[in-house]
Amino acid sequence: MNRAERRILALLRQLAERDFVVLSDLGGSPRRLALLTYVAEQHGFRYAEAHRVSRALQVHLVRTEPADARSHTAGAVTVRGLRPGTLRPLPEAAPAVRRLRDRIELDALAGDLSVRAKSMIMTVCALFIALFLLVSGWQAALAAFIGAEALFLGFLYLEVVRRRRLARRVQTVV
Incomplete structure (x- = not known):
């Protein structure tokens, strides 16, 4: 079996x-x-x-x-x-x-975290990255913050789009 x-x-x-x-x-x-x-x-x-x-x-x-x-x-x-x-x-x-x-x-x-809570967590993570890179100069820290925030917001946007598509598919069936 x-x-x-x-x-x-x-x-x-x-x-x-x-x-x-x-x-x-x-x-x-x-x-x-x-x-x-x-x-x-x-x-x-x-x-x-x-x-x-x-x-x-x-x-x-x-x-x-x-x-x-x-x-x-x-x-x-x-x-x-x-x-x-x-x-x-x-x-x-x-x-x-x-x-x-x-x-x-x-x-x-x-049941997952809300978009607002996730965006706050991601912003804090990007700030920590920027703070660690501050020793190498403020331009590098600013670039790291902007890059990390853009990456995090991109993933967050993809999750929102996925959730909307699923909701649309479920609503069309019901």
Whole structure:
């Protein structure tokens, strides 16, 4: 039994025993959690929320159908919509998995620091760089501050654009 089959089997055991399930991925992979969420949705659960706990990403799932309507087979590891023995969606399930991944990513980003807090942290870092370079002259310190601040603000702008795109994709689906 490979790793994907073991993950699916462990998930199916949790689904059979509980009405509320928390999926966790230590690497913080929204793709892997979206696939496991898709499996859970095939067994009567729905996505509730996602958030980061340190480096791990957690997804909360809630049962939608009554416990009597469970269709869990103890040895079954194959899931409709996934390639057998893998955590890869078939073409007909790929859009649903992509929507789940976008929603998980957006919810995880909502728990991150705000843009204002990040910009303050980045400005303070750029000031420290400039202070360390002050011994080599004020022109070098000013150039270092401007370069570091431009770099930080560029990364911040890319994150804001990414968050807006995710929000737009999630809103068009819902």
